[in-house]
Amino acid sequence: MMQINIEKQSPAILEKTADGFFADFALAAFGRLAYEIEADEPCKVEMAIGEVLAAPGKIEREPGGYRCIKVAEVELQKGGNRGFMFIKKHRSPYQDDYQRSKVLTPENAGGEIAPFRYAEVKGKVKSVKFTRHALFAPFDDDAAQFSCADERLNKVWEFCKYSMKATSCFGIYVDGDRERQAFEGDCYINALGAYCTGGGYEVARRTLDFMISFYPIPAMEYRLFTPILVRDYFLYSGDTDIYRYWKSDMPEKFMPGYMSEDGLYHYPEQFEAMHPALKEMKLYYQYFEMFPDNSQLLIDWPWEERDGYEFNELNLVPHAFLYGAYQAMNDLEPGCGYDAKAAKLQGDIMRLFRRADGRYCDNSVSEHMAVHSAMFAVAWGAADKKDYPFLADFMQKKGMACSVYGAQFLLDACFMTGAAQHAIELMRADNDRSWLGMMRQGSTISMEAWNNAAKPNQDWNHAWGAAPANVIPRRLVGIRPIANGFKKFVFDPQPGDIAEFYMKHPTPQGSVIAEYSNGKAQLTVPEGTEALCGGKSYAAGKHTITLK
Structure with missing residues (x-):
């Protein structure tokens, strides 16, 4: 178990209220609340921690979804009282369904932890001292710095950088407080962000160990992330010796059982023969029926963020991922034929999904191009560069037509196709689908979705929502390693x-x-x-x- 640092933090604001005391720690963090309370007589008080305000100086007791609210009754004696507010043991809502494993609370935390910014006590107390025991994996706050002439972008950078630090507390990258699970798609954004902001490499290595061993979610694209994650880890860290432990697991990540003789992923069921109800489920809630097999397609999440992506037997997005995974394997194991597989696959993508006008359509019989088809084809290198001007124009017209997860690949694709200015505009936008918008809603850590309406059950501590933490250094500034260990x-x-x-x-x-x-x-x-x-x-x- 990795030792996690504990920072003892005092609130930025501690004020007396009509019925007790209220504290604001300025930034949300995972941790525990320690208290020292003076009482004139024995009494029972109510203590609460949370992420959301109902009004100035008042914690929202019904924040909705999985925004944090924890409430506990505390028995006080006359005079001085000290202790930690009790937090019930965390339980993922999906532990009995698809979630095969869960990242555990760090052993040295001393008890269960929760993400919170605010604390309050209600009752007849004379004085209060709150201390937050905030947990963070080792993080060098001074290792990475960015500033520019645009204050909006500076705010986005600091917000996303802190999101990398705040969500590192389990020693493994997790997908927020609701599930506390390591998923490959989340890890891709989280690891790149950590490499670029001072998070080091140990948490990334531990996360890769965990995911390669447990294979946490049966989404096809997520399995294909694995060689890409390993390749990037080597480029940034130089820690290539560990590959001898991971190498034998790589072939399985390509799901050969779902690959036809032509080297393509044909949809596992005969799509047109499916029962209409099941077909509708596959279309709109694509990877659920509690994961009956491991070839489910995510595309984006929530499903409403898929920009009308049209599914059928042969789909573009998993093959764009497959192309990126082949390229990563060619870097990891040169001379093993992955370059030839990639070249053959790119030809198939051009033949099946590209149309004469430069569109990359969602499936082999569709004429619809979701923004995801364009951005994944570009981001993973599968698109022909001669189509970049057309695709750049298309993506600019679509705007932020994807989730916070999809934003990673949209921003990458915009920079790669010469639409840097559009990517910058998206990063510094201030609307309901932006990072400044997240801050305006009250969060100090990147959110699981653009807003609560977009995903009512969202939590407010999802590192996959912090793409600018890596996009600013890698694309706007343009610093990217191309040899292991940043040589x-x-x-x-x-x-x-x-x-x-x-x-x-x-x-x-x-x-x-x-x-x-x-x-x-x-x-x-x-x-x-x-x-x-x-x-x-x-x-x-x-x-x-x-x-x-």
């Missing part, structure tokens, strides 16, 4: 209308520092690594680069 990296900024920025990026070799102003960059390359920019190589040292 070589590319620097290709796409700042759009951002006139100036500063980025300090952690690597095993030391800090990469990029300072940009109006077309020129100062790039500091640490010892032991090499940078590539505009076709030129830059050794360790400080370089002035004029960007085209």
Whole structure:
């Protein structure tokens, strides 16, 4: 069990109310609430912690969904009282259904933990001292820094960076407080964010160990994430020796039992012969009937975020993932034929899903292109670059037509197709489907969905909703490793209308520092690594680069 750090935090605000005391810790965090209370006489008080306010100085007792609210009665003696508020043991609502395993509360926590920002006590008390025992995996707050001329983007960066830290507390990346489970799709966004913000590499390694062993969810795309996750872990950490423990598990992640002789995933049932009720379930609640098999398609979640994606026997999205997984395996095991598999698959994608006008349609017989078909085809490298202008124009017209999870791939695809300005606009937007919108709703950690209406049962502590934590460093600033352990990296900024920025990026070799102003960059390359920019190589040292 990984030792998790405990920070003892005092509230930013502690104020007396009409019926007790209220505290605001400024930021939400997973932890426990310690109290010291003076009472003039023996009495019973009510204590509460939560994430949502009903009104200034008052915790919302019915926040809805899985926004945190914990309430406990405490018996006080006359004089001084101290202790921890009791939190009932966490139980996932899905433990008896599809959830095969659950990440456990850290042993050194001293008791159950919960995510909260606010605390209050109601009753006849003389004085109160609250201390939050907040839990975090090792996180270097100073390892990564970003600032730019746009304060909106700065706020989004800090919000998403803190989301990486706040959700690390289990020592394994989890999908928020409701399930406390490690899922591959969540891990992809979480791990990249942690690498770029100071979260180090240990939690990523432990999460990969966990997921490779337990295979937590039977969504087809999530299985295909595994080689991509491993490849990225090596690129950022350099810890390649561990592959000898993971290598034998890689072939199973391609689900060969669901792959036909043609190398494609045909839908496991005869789609047109399905009972209408089951067909409707497959279309709209795609991976549920409590997971009867492991070839279910996610596309996006909640299902309303799928932009009308049309399912059929042969679907584009899983094959775009398959292409990305083949490319990752070619990096992990060069010379083993994965490059040939990728080339053959790309030809199949062009033949089955691409239309003459450059559309990449949802399935082999559809004429509909959801934004997901476009963005996954681009993000995983399956789309032909000659189609990038058409796809960029399409994605710009669609806007944020996907979930917070899908936003990762939409932003990547926009930067990859030359629509950097659109990606920047999406990241700094202030509406009901944006990161500034999450903050405006009151959350200090990225949310599971854009808003409570989009997913009524959502929690407010989902790292998969923090894509800008990695997109800003990897795409806007343009720092991405291309050799294991960051021994070589590319620097290709796409700042759009951002006139100036500063980025300090952690690597095993030391800090990469990029300072940009109006077309020129100062790039500091640490010892032991090499940078590539505009076709030129830059050794360790400080370089002035004029960007085209």
